[in-house]
């Protein structure tokens with residue numbers, strides 16, 4: 001049986017929607033995934049901030065427009081979430097059937113949460129069965145987000161006339177869309193650098209072992225260039241994309257170059273620190289490869305910089321590599337290889353509807 005779901009990635013600068021048809025249980029289980037439609041729309045500043053939807057009416061208007069122009073055949077959507085306030089903890093819980101474990105989560109993890117368990121959207125993603133002191137334990141990742149933050153996205157989606165049938169952590173979507181084949185046999189770090197958010201996911205043999213959402217991205221460099229050069233944000237954006245890091249510039253652009261270098265160093269250091277933390281907790285399972293996506297990954301020189309800072313090979317990801325791209329979608333995906341992964345991964349989520 002084939003099911004169709006439209007994954008919706010609500011970023012700070014853009015919303016991206018990917019309609020995916022899964023046959024069987026999807027590509028990981030003998031079935032397949034086909035991308036039947038893909039479309040994006042720019043978001044006005046202020047609609048999304050801090051990784052949350054701030055203006056639900058504004059987002060609803062953009063979504064309506066997007067559905068009308070891209071002619072999606074369906075209204076069933078899965079929405080991504082996750083920002084720096086989302087609690088993501090690697091932990092071990094006593095082994096029990098997953099449904100039971102999920103319903104007992106509010107009691108088991110209440111003390112770890114910065115909010116009351118009632119206000120939290122809780123999930124546990126099991127990755128391995130382990131034995132600790134002779135007792136069976138489930139190792140996995142606890143996800144706890146504020147219900148309020150996720151609710152705003154749902155309100156906007158419903159106001160646009162769409163039917164939300166699921167939500168998922170954007171980091172899981174990143175992994176679902178990109179980690180298969182060779183990368184599912186290794187330890188890979190996926191790093192999606194957005195405008196205000198950077199997702200870091202370390203996957204071992206295809207399973208997430210470590211996830212962090214950093215509250216920074218490419219926008220800090222633009223802001224810094226604008227204030228150093230006293231230019232508008234669009235102008236600063238242009239300078240940033242042209243100058244990047246490590247290029248020679250004339251004296252009139254030195255301030256811009258320094259601003260980019262400083263903010264990018266902070267971002268790369270933060271990413272590297274997550275690798276160091278992961279390595280400290282997972283001896284013997286070091287990261288072998290880094291895969292970068294997101295608009296921020298296109299800053300000229302960034303890939304090389306991250307490679308030398310982390311001493312790891314770095315390459316660009318491709319959000320469409322795991323799906324068959326239907327003929328109808330081939331033009332709309334062009335140029336979005338590094339920007340579509342989250343939407344595609346959300347569209348690939350198996351939902352029982």
Ligand SMILES: Nc1ncnc2c1ncn2[C@@H]1O[C@H](COP(=O)(O)OP(=O)(O)OP(=O)(O)O)[C@@H](O)[C@H]1O
Pocket residue numbers: 010011012013014051193194195196197198217218219220222237240241293294295296297298299300339
């Ligand atoms: N060629 C480029 N060079 C440098 N930076 C770029 C380039 N293209 C895009 N960017 C930067 O990428 C960022 C936007 O990335 P992306 O579209 O992945 O973010 P988003 O998904 O809208 O936001 P977020 O994920 O943070 O909510 C901006 O900061 C933009 O300046």
Ligand SMILES: [Mg+2]
Pocket residue numbers: 010011012194195294
């Ligand atoms: Mg993004």
